[in-house]
Amino acid sequence: MPAPLPLLSLGPFALVCAAAVTVLLGIAWQRMHTVSALVTIVGLLGALVLQLALQTPDSAETPLLVFDGLSHFAALMVLGSSLVVALLSHTYLRGYTGPREEFYLLLLCAAAGALILVASQHLASLFFGLELLSMPLYGMLAYRFQSSHSLEAGLKYLILSAAGSAFLLFGMALLYAQTGALDFTGLASEMGPWALAGTGLMLVGLGFKLSIVPFHLWTPDVYQGGPVPATMLLASISKLAVFVVLLRLVLEVPTFRDEALSALLAGLAILTMIVGNLLALRQSDLKRLLGYSSIAHFGYLLVALVIGSRFAVETAGVYLITYLVATLTAFGVVTLLSSPCRTEEASNLEHYRGLFWRRPWLAAALTVAMLSLAGIPFTAGFIGKFYILALAVDAQRWWLVAAVIAGSAIGLYYYLRVMVALFLREAADASRAGRGGHWLNDTIVLVLALLVIVLGVWPAPAVDWLAGLNY
């Protein structure tokens, strides 16, 4: 392996960090909202382009980080999602009266953390990445601290997250005591009496971030309370990055594939799918509903984790793409409807009654997102669900198949409820009726919605690309 390769692989990360420092210095020198946003967007875009240009080498690695197909894929997703969030944040924050520039700083830090996390192959970098990802999120969630909901969301996430991290660390300590190693390959060396307990506790910590039932309790409150861009980030890159690192652990460390633990994980997966979907039934708040929906979706994704084969990685990749695109679209619409953030956010379903007659394009985008989340054919979500089912059937895990089916059936019900509300004739909240955003913002959401459909109708390129990545 030629020496300079890892350094170049670190390029996107370095670019994101550089953007963060630039924004920081910019704030110290002169506060300029648009410039901060621009620096963020340029930095993320540059990182994205660089990452694209990198053409995954054959697993360049440092002791802490590994740059392979999986991390390449995840890094692209992280950068893309962050870019979308950054673009929409600018619209959202225009109306915010407090300091606005720090939001981008936090966003960039979180993105950097996610980049580290997805590439980590060492418990130290895992923890570092995880904290670098989570810390800014506390701040972002509580960003509108004048609103008690936002403050509450930040606080809840902080405290529960701390508990989760404590379990994670204790688990790591036990694993270390067992193997004397912190890197994933070293952890794979031997199985011992308390390795299993350590693994279990690590699962608790990571499962918390993925909001797997029963560690999911924070999700709806935090989703609902946080400002939409922060929630969006939480739903996209935070979950993606943690899932990827967990996937890597499962693939590389045998204790994570232990039979008892795998059975436990399967049980949690089933519980997550059913509970997540059931609880979503009664929600009248779109952000909360999306929170439950993300719980359910990560339940589906756990199926890939439980099975943990090579094909499972591809499946997880496909599912993550489809989930991300649809989730970003849905949250994007919520962001645009809540922008600029002067009053309460448009998260109550009442706001969406008859949206089609006021903002047809946004309503169409939200419809597409809901269809995709529900897994209807010709949207990306169907392809993802299809992969998950194919995987579960191939592995003959009937309970998982049953749970996926039952969960999706329940899911259909509440996603459609949202859709139906969009097309109802009665315009409920006229106050938001005429407020049109900048065309560019609508375009972002529409492009995402289009992507949902393209991925659903012609998924072959994306799937081939994923299958071609080496991990």
Place this chain on the structure above:
Amino acid sequence: MTLLLIVLLPLFGALVPLATERYGRNICAWSACIAPLISLGLLISHLPRVLAGETLRYHREWLPSLGLDLSLRLDGLGLMFALLITGIGLLVLLYARYYLSSKDSLGKLYALLQIFMLAMLGIVLSDNILLMLVFWELTSLSSFLLIGYWSHQSAARKGARMALAITGAGGLCLLAGALLLGHIVGSFNLGDILAAGDQIRAHSLYPITLILVLLGAFTKSAQFPFHFWLPHAMSAPTPVSAYLHSATMVKAGVFLLARLYPALAGTEMWFFLVSFTGLATMVYAAYTALFKHDLKGLLAYSTISHLGLITLLFGFSTELAAAAAVFHIINHATFKASLFMAAGIIDHETGTRDMRKLNGLWKYMPYTALLAMVASAAMAGVPLLNGFLSKEMFFAESLHLEYMGAWGWVMPVLATLGALFSVAYSWRFIHDVFFNGEPVDLPKYPPHEPPRFMKVPVEMLVVLCLLVGIFPHFTVEPFMHAAASAVLGHEMPEYHLALWHGFNLPLLMSGIALAGGLLLYSQRKGLFAFYERKFRSDEKLVFEARVQRSVRLAQWVTDRLENGSLQRYMALFVGSALVVGTVGMWPLAEWTGSRALTPVDPVSLIAAGLLIVGSFGTVLIHHNRFAALLLLSVVGLVVSLTFIRFSAPDLALTQISVEAVTIVLLMLALYFLPQLTPNESGPKRVVRDVALSGAAGAGVGLLCWTVLTRPFTSISDYFLENSVSGGGGSNVVNVILVDFRGFDTLGEITVLALAAVGIYAMLHGLKLPLPNADGEGRRWAQDPHPPILSVMTRILLPLAIMVSLYIFLRGHNMPGGGFIAGLITSVALILQYISTGTEWMQQRLRWNYRKVAASGVMIATLTGLASWLFGYPFLTSTFTHVHWPVVGDFELASAMAFDVGVYVTVVGATMLILAHLGRLAQSTHEPPATNEKGEKI
């Protein structure tokens, strides 16, 4: 290629009416028909080849890695269905033009209908079961939109949702079943699957595959017990009902049975599952249909019953039964579509569908009545009509079944019973609506014949019923032959449809059914009363109740889990983690490992006891924050002592100085907070929390115990061996800090300085309401600077600084070092602030602590950089021994300069934090500031 065109044309057709709607309803209607007409034309052009037994194919890759291909096939079965779909579709389009009132958007209905048509054509022409599934889901969705067309009606929305929930869930089951089929066969290609029938039936996964596929088919075809969605889907506009619920969507289920017949049928399991479901559906639905007062409700249940009949025929698993099923599919589509349209006409002209009001319409609309009566007769299975023929075949097949054994008589008897009910409700449809006295207060009066073109579709279908009924051999036989051959997977045995088979048992059964049905109807009054009394079960209520129950369950779970209480979340979180941890520990056979335990001596025992008491005390009195803090410091002190006990003086020193600084910091912070924590936990919660934390603590303790009692490799040996030779110091802890792990330390002091700056930034400009009394209402002392304290601290200052210097210098070899020294200096300085106040100190010590902290970091960094000058990596250290007079041999290490950096940073950062926190408090005790004129500001 034309196959793809046939499927995709309706998509184009869906766009046209939306565009042409503005030019008027007629243009809209005609333009909407173009695309389906072309589709139909293309289908007919393929007719000769398909009837000759050829199968046309089209193939294109879509998602090859999953086996999902865009491949289509046109064989006898597909052709028959495709003709039904496009043909009846066209008639429905025409009919809808006149049915829909001008308020409703015609274009939208046309667009939805054609999307649905596309989905249905996709199902019947797919050559890949996954592709079929895709279209299957699409029908569920588009039918959802169609049923909910009048979205302002709550009933329509609910009906649509129910239909979607049931068929959607069934579709997902089917998806799993299809994946299994692919798993067994190794291909999703329909041809491969149909050819691999024996392999599938022999496979161990066959039962579950069959069940999943059947679930899909039964939900779609509204088979018992999933039948209840269909009657509620009747809130759709009648053209939609005529199309979806007679000819197409509900037929998708039986189509699936037909399509997969060679692959799945022919086992005992298939027979019992399919035929008994069909039988139950047929009899039950026919019985219920008799009692429905709603015209469309009656038709809906009759549809369910007929679908049950078709299912039953497939269940029989004989060749002729399959042929009969195919035949009945055609027949049912024709007469049921015409009946729905007739019902729509009646509804349209009278404004009601209630059969208790609709009476004697013969006088007002004789022509429509005639059409409806013929169609009804076909439904009842009256000779000379198509329904009769297929029913005869059904009776004949029910008589010889191989699986039933001694129970062979059950099937014919129940079949006759079902047919009897069918005759009764058909007769009721005719008699109640067209005769039976005068209409009772109709919303529209007097009713009259509908527009000419509204009747045309009905006429065409009725004529078809007659033609097929009288001349089956010339009309339907080739289609049926081709379709049945496609179902069976091989040539049909020679069989000719004929009206007259001679006097035989099936004819007798038909006779019994006809006579019995009429007799039953004549006894209707008593029956209706009986039904009202006893068997009135509304599935909608049952379904709604079930939905409500699950919703309530969801609500209950939500309330339990998600009440927004952080304490509850925390408790659940810790509890769940405990479970996971326990699972992980379960395999551990023995807690205690092989390492010998160190003996317990009295000193350690006392220390441990103190620790426990201190911790318990802190928890017990935590409501009183200051007191709890004091007890907490006991814990800290005991920990320092423990370090000494285990020969770690360095750590002890660090711990004790950190302890002092932390307590000061906490005191300063607590000063601004309420002195008492309000008691918010009820006794129940306290018990829960105690149990949870006890369990969690015990778990962690046990884990530590298991780890520590087992042999582990320690990394300390390496440092002990290399400390003197590599770092030139015998105090290993300090050498680790400044040498081995110098880079870490650099990072840490940077973080410390950053944290201090952060706290400074946050406190900057902060104004807090200051408390003037403690928790129990006692006022704080008025004299903030008691003289004894001031004097004592001033004496202490030089002493403390000397000690810290001493500790700093000896640090490399003996307990001490920059970090501890820095803390000691900070404590000494902060004492000055406490005893004499910020003002006084600031006049004497004009340091900018921010710069102090920063310069500390800078010194440390520069030391590291210095090693570059000598060509070594960053932070490489060197050491030498110099001989000082008086002091003696003294070791000088470059790491000491680094330690200076640590020292300065610690002092700067600590002071920055504490002094600023202290200043907040200071202002309360000073007289209000005045300006030059002596006024208060």
